[in-house]
Amino acid sequence: AVNMLHLEQQIGILKIGTIWPPPSHLIRAYLKQAKDVLFVEEIDPFLEDQVKVLYAEHASKLGAVSFYGKNTGDIYGPSGPGVGEMNTDIVLDALGRIFNKEISACASPYEDARKQASILLVPREVAFCDGCPHRASFLAIKAALELDGRKGFVVGDIGCYGLGAGPTGFNQIKALHCMGSGMGNACGFSQMASFGFNQPVVAVIGDSTFFHAGLPALINAAFNKADGLFIVLDNAVTAMTGFQVNPASPFTATGKATRPVLAEDIARSVGAKITVLDPIEDIQESIHAVYAALQEEGLRFLVFRRPCATFEKKTRAAEEILKARIDPESCIGEICGCNRFCSRVLACPSIQYDKDKDRAFINEDTCNGCGLCVQLCPRQAISLVNIQKEGRSA
Ligand code: SF4
Ligand code: SF4
Known part of the structure; x- marks a missing residue:
């Protein structure tokens, strides 16, 4: 956000490694040089409150400082002040207001990159891993x-x-x-x-x-x-x-x-x-x-x-690398009477369905060879193979 608004010469960033107890000498040294302080922290305004207490104790030596953060509404979460992850947009928005900068023009390259990246992302369900x-x-x-x-x-x-x-x-x-x-x-x-x-x-x-x-x-x-x-x-x-x-x-x-x-x-x-x-x-x-x-x-x-x-x-030693494999002659897809139990109900991410061929198949790159699907196919169409014996590696 600082780079996008070209504020590198005007803003210093203090990243705190240990927030409790706060490093009071370090924070006071920074407060001495600052007129405006923006707190970029997730969840509760913990650091914001601690620094304000520290400032109040030493205000006469530190001069006037304005504070911005969760308490002032300048830093917020997607679903409320204490909820959600920090992101560049939230900081951009706050800095834009503090420095009276137009942010829409600055934000466009970032937005474009985000849109490009989202095209490449494969939509996926939140799921247990393969073989979990x-x-x-x-x-x-x-x-x-x-x-x-x-x-x-x-x-x-x-x-x-x-x-x-x-x-x-x-x-x-x-x-x-x-x-x-x-x-x-x-x-x-x-x-x-x-x-x-x-x-x-x-x-x-x-x-x-x-x-x-x-x-x-x-x-x-x-x-x-x-x-x-x-x-x-x-x-x-x-x-x-x-x-x-x-x-x-x-x-x-x-x-x-x-x-x-x-x-x-x-x-x-x-x-x-x-x-x-x-x-x-x-x-x-x-x-x-x-x-x-x-x-x-x-x-x-x-x-x-x-x-x-x-x-x-x-972490395992690769003595035996098992992968599930579906025999397309035995698998009869939608009409097998199992409603494609493997890909539709069990839904291990490695089990996929080829709509054109009406057959399930396994992505051997991701299959962990756990053998659960082998036990569940009503057609006994799935078996485990040791791909080491086929001269292949995982
Ligand atoms: S053996 Fe079957 S259930 Fe286990 S990871 Fe491979 S495809 Fe998934
Ligand atoms: S592999 Fe078995 S469970 Fe999966 S669609 Fe084919 S017959 Fe049905």
Whole structure:
């Protein structure tokens, strides 16, 4: 925004690395040179408030300064002052007003570039990655709840699996609040039995969130004799925020091999009934495990454990590279009676549909070879092949 308005000679930028405690000497030195200060920060006006307090304490030595930011309405979010990401347009708008500059002419090259880029973007649904274990976990939960037939529902938590609220997770999550809330909410619902509430409640939580914020809810549930099914979706890494390690990971933050802490060991110690399985390896078994857990009473703890497909792809040794492949002779597309279950319902992004040929096909560049689709095609048209044996690499 500064460059676009050609204000490089008039504006200094102070980028704060640590906002608490604020670097007061540095900020005071900058305030001494400034007449106008614009705060470019997301969410709440935290830095803005801190700097104003600092200024008030030293105003006599700093001279007059005008402040612009969230509190003055000069910096806003797309859906309100504290909501949404910062972008160039917001800063351009604020600087244009402060410096009384016409911004539409300056903004046009940026707008043109944005329009050009948007033409190149392929429209995509927000979806679990190719081979993501959460797809199988939510499919198993959905099938088991339907088999159970008591209008059971899922309460979610914060992580990749929050997408379980949308089509990629078969719209299973019905409530999603803050970290650690899923198991707490499920515990609360289970206490409503005395008011006639009798729907099964399933809480899903990822491994990272479980260790970070789920433990108090688990202990509270055990202590208060909760009646619910808690499912930990353990993919061994904090995938949503960039594959940071957590206590379920096989290596430490400095990369040393370590023994992962098993969520079920903790749950067992508070008396929960435990089931652990890979959600993809045998999808029928996964459905059965959730269904069986739904039929029991008390605190039930099921762990769906399988590493994050995207992280594994980045780190695994390439001894065997599996890809799914569809036999066009066996696949009969729209008329197969399965409504193209693979591409329409399961909707792994690697499975695509050729409308002209009326056949599904797999994008082998992106397929992770998890094998879930192989188990679900009613025509047995899909198989896994080891492309290493074909002399190819991923
Ligand atoms: S094996 Fe099937 S479900 Fe798994 S990543 Fe490949 S196409 Fe997707
Ligand atoms: S691959 Fe199987 S599930 Fe997919 S469209 Fe063909 S027959 Fe149907």
